Amino acid sequence: MDIAILTIYFVGTWLIFDKFKLLPNTLLTKGIRYLIPVAAIFFEIILLGLYTPDSEEVMVQKYVLQIAPEYGGQVEKVYVEDQQEVKQGDLLFELDDTRFQDKLRSINADLRKQREYLKEYKTLSAVGAVSKQQYNDVIHTIEKLNAEKAIQLKLIKDTKIKAPFNGVIANLQLREGVYIKLKQPVMSLISNEKKWVYGFVDQAGMQYVHKGDSVFMINRMYPGEVFPGEVETVLYGSSSAQFSPSGLLPSSNQFQEEDHIMVKVALKNDVLEKLKFGTSGRFAIITDHSIDVLEIIRKIELRMHSDLYYFWIIGA
Numbered sequence: 001m002d003i004a005i006l007t008i009y010f011v012g013t014w015l016i017f018d019k020f021k022l023l024p025n026t027l028l029t030k031g032i033r034y035l036i037p038v039a040a041i042f043f044e045i046i047l048l049g050l051y052t053p054d055s056e057e058v059m060v061q062k063y064v065l066q067i068a069p070e071y072g073g074q075v076e077k078v079y080v081e082d083q084q085e086v087k088q089g090d091l092l093f094e095l096d097d098t099r100f101q102d103k104l105r106s107i108n109a110d111l112r113k114q115r116e117y118l119k120e121y122k123t124l125s126a127v128g129a130v131s132k133q134q135y136n137d138v139i140h141t142i143e144k145l146n147a148e149k150a151i152q153l154k155l156i157k158d159t160k161i162k163a164p165f166n167g168v169i170a171n172l173q174l175r176e177g178v179y180i181k182l183k184q185p186v187m188s189l190i191s192n193e194k195k196w197v198y199g200f201v202d203q204a205g206m207q208y209v210h211k212g213d214s215v216f217m218i219n220r221m222y223p224g225e226v227f228p229g230e231v232e233t234v235l236y237g238s239s240s241a242q243f244s245p246s247g248l249l250p251s252s253n254q255f256q257e258e259d260h261i262m263v264k265v266a267l268k269n270d271v272l273e274k275l276k277f278g279t280s281g282r283f284a285i286i287t288d289h290s291i292d293v294l295e296i297i298r299k300i301e302l303r304m305h306s307d308l309y310y311f312w313i314i315g316a
Helices: 002-019 027-051 098-126 132-158 269-274 292-314
Strands: 054-067 073-078 091-095 160-162 167-170 187-202 214-219 227-235 260-267 280-286
Touching (some): 002 027, 098 132, 132 160, 187 269, 214 260
Antiparallel strands (some): 054 280, 167 187, 227 260
8 A cells, every 4th residue: 555655646746846847846845755755654654553553463263172092002993084073972083992891800800709708798797707807898898999990981981082072173193003192192173163363463553452442354265355353352471471480590591572462353253154264364453542544544455455365376
């Protein structure tokens, strides 16, 4: 947009001063001719950046969960494929549970034996043939075996990994027969239930940004379209400002300057449904301190960028 305005300006001044000579072309007027656009661009950049900040780093995001087994083992069966849609509770894959089943059978055999002892000891205890301590020892052994049985049942259950929510399988790295380690991520699950948009805005333009400010967003997947929304959340925290408690004083090289703040944008449900996860774009925030002229300039600029997305082949 700035290029278009400058082109119109310089063509107009050329016609006035050089072509038709409607005004005298002196050294003073030449200086003014070049000073005006420089000053205009300077103030435009400052005012637009301060009162209508924008972001070129905008992304449509979803909740993504890495799927990893509770325990390691050999993969017995894989029930899903990459990019397959699944529902909550669907079986994703299954690990070999032979060692847990063997242990469970051993525990069940011991339980049967101890329960038989308990019946005998109960009868013998009534006539004083066994001590109360011996009788209680059998009870404690049964309780211990029941606890071990519960653990084995939990281990067997954990060999069957199910989808924790509705979503789409991505980055599947699993085959039947392979051995996977404890807590090793083997696929990702992209949620179908919620989508949001965030962007990184320069700190210099965050002074007047507040929750509820109007936002206008464009998306590279939809050239020529502008989507209205509003600021939902401003996330002022950054990883460089966080220190791990070590008991030592932080050194100067631990400080890494962050020059952007993350802003989360709320859009209408039909717009969010239209936007695809992982697509990018840009947005502009219209703060309460903005004036109509700045808002119009920013909207025109955003519209022009959206139209330029038609020329993606040249990297616009």
